[in-house]
Amino acid sequence: MDNHNKTFTLIDGTFSVEDADQILTALLNYKIDYHNREDFSKHVRFNRDIEHSKKRIQELTATKKAVKDLIAATESNKFNLVINSTITVRLEEA
Known part of the structure; x- marks a missing residue:
């Protein structure tokens, strides 16, 4: 492949507080x-180290709380939330 980096738009729009909450919470x-599934699978099947997943779960849980706090602090009838999210995929030799 000529270009080893590809960027994709995941979310790009203006949402009501309720819709933003649903989208971000679901993600x-x-x-x-x-x-959680990877932890269980790797640990049970291969007895692999699951520290990376444990750390990510803690980070994602903290992010979820911060998003919930932001949503809770928003006066739902006065604001919409603009959400833009892209992902970059890079090919890397194994």
Whole structure:
């Protein structure tokens, strides 16, 4: 592949407080659940170190709390939330 970096738009829009809460909570919950499943799978099947996933779960849980705090502090009838999120995928030799 000529270009080893690709960028994709994941979220790009203006959302009501309720919709933003649902979108961000779902995204963070999915990532937390992913790491929980990976922890269990790697530990049970391969007895692998799961410290990376444990750290990510803590980071994602803190992010989720910060997002919830931001949403709670927002006067829902006065504001919309603009959310922009991109992901960059880089190919790396194994």
